[in-house]
Amino acid sequence: MPDGNDPQQAVAPTGAGGSTDLAMGEAETLERPPGRGPDGGDTGKPRSLWSDAWRELRRNPVFIVSALLILFLVVISLWPQLIVSTNPLSCDLGKSQQGREPGHPFGYDTQGCDVYARTVYGARASVTVGVCATLGVALLGGLIGGLAGFFGGWADALLSRAADIFFGIPVILGGLVFLSVVTSTTVWPVVGFIVLLGWPQIARIARGAVITAKENDYVQAARALGASNRRMLLRHVAPNAVAPVIVVATIALGTYIALEATLSFLGVGLRPPTVSWGIDISNAASQIRNAPHMLLWPAGALSITVLAFIMLGDAVRDALDPKLR
Structure with a gap:
């Protein structure tokens, strides 16, 4: 009969590469508490951080509301024709600053353009900038920070000092200098600028x-x-270090949308003929007394969008951090 004290039988052979698989298996056992079945009993299966987080998110009304808002914004960004049939670049100076009328519930701006159409189409530029900038910042910052933290030594010191240099550049001033020399009317110069100055935080x-x-x-x-x-x-x-990056990036997405609107308001972000909430807010600022509807709708859409992404980030943070449950 096998002897329980025999060291040759205490550890089963793992084969080629099996030792590291064993270490990973032990790590998962230590990190993940046993799962619970429908009757509350122990199923014996390990639960991951992500399954626990998803369970918490599904029960969080803040996550549900913010996710529905973001889903709606994404849908109208991809297919604005679903809820508007007017061309946002089709304007009639004869209707300049007029109020609402049938088929045009938000009225007209100074150029006689439909404010409702421009508000809907403006979501495309803002969501595109926010999502692309967040992905770029997360990938670049996560790669640089991860390598610096893992290897340490001179690589850590070099990359950390490079991040400190970019931290010292004021965002608005940097945008005024960097984007003022760019003549492109697309969203990509703004995305590139946000990634350039946003990666040190991640x-x-x-x-x-x-x-x-x-x-x-x-x-x-x-x-x-x-x-x-x-x-x-x-x-x-x-896998065990990505959760904080996801939380910060999700919250930062709303900040990047607000930053794009700020730069467009200052005249160095997106430029006409691109339809942007920042551009419309800038054009309406001088006419707020005569036609407040020009400012109300794009500013309200921007505020709701930023709030939705910040709420989503807060919900994800609460779900991924067991200390906050």
Whole structure:
């Protein structure tokens, strides 16, 4: 009969590459509490952070409301023809600053353009800038911060000092200088500028999360068992360090939309013929006494959009941080 104290039988052979798989399995067992079945009993299956977060999000009314608002914004950004049939660039000076009328519930602006059509079409530029800038910032900042935190040493010092340099550039002043020399009327110069100045924030968050994750026991066990840096980074460290990056990026998305509107208001962001809430707010600012409807609708749409993304980010943060539950 096998002896329970025999060390050769205490550990089963794992085969080629099995040692690191064993370390990862132990890490998942340590990190994830047992799941619960429909009757509240222990199912024996480990629960991940993401499954717990999704369960919390589904119960959070703030997440549901913000997600529905964002879904609506995305739909009208892709297919604005679903709720408006007027061309936002078709204007009639004879109707300049007129109020609402049948088929035009928001009235007309100074150029005689339909404010309702411009408000709907303006969502496309704002959502495009926000989503693309957030993806760029998260990828660039997450990559730089993750590598700096994982390898440390001179790479950490070099990348951290580079982030400090970009942190020292005022965003509005940088936008006035950088975008004033750009003649393109597309959204990509604005996206590039936001990514250029926005990645240091994500890089710091990613660096701190990676430094914390790589000190965990399961990472040290994988290192001792001979796992390569690439395997440890992709299989053990990155999955456990990505949550703070997602939270900060989600909240920052609303900030980037507001930043685009601010730069367009100042005349250095998006430019005509691009339809943008910032451009419409800038044009309506001088006519607020004569035609307040010109300012009310694009400003209200911008505020609701920014609020929806910030609410979504707060809900995701509460779901991914067990300390806040």
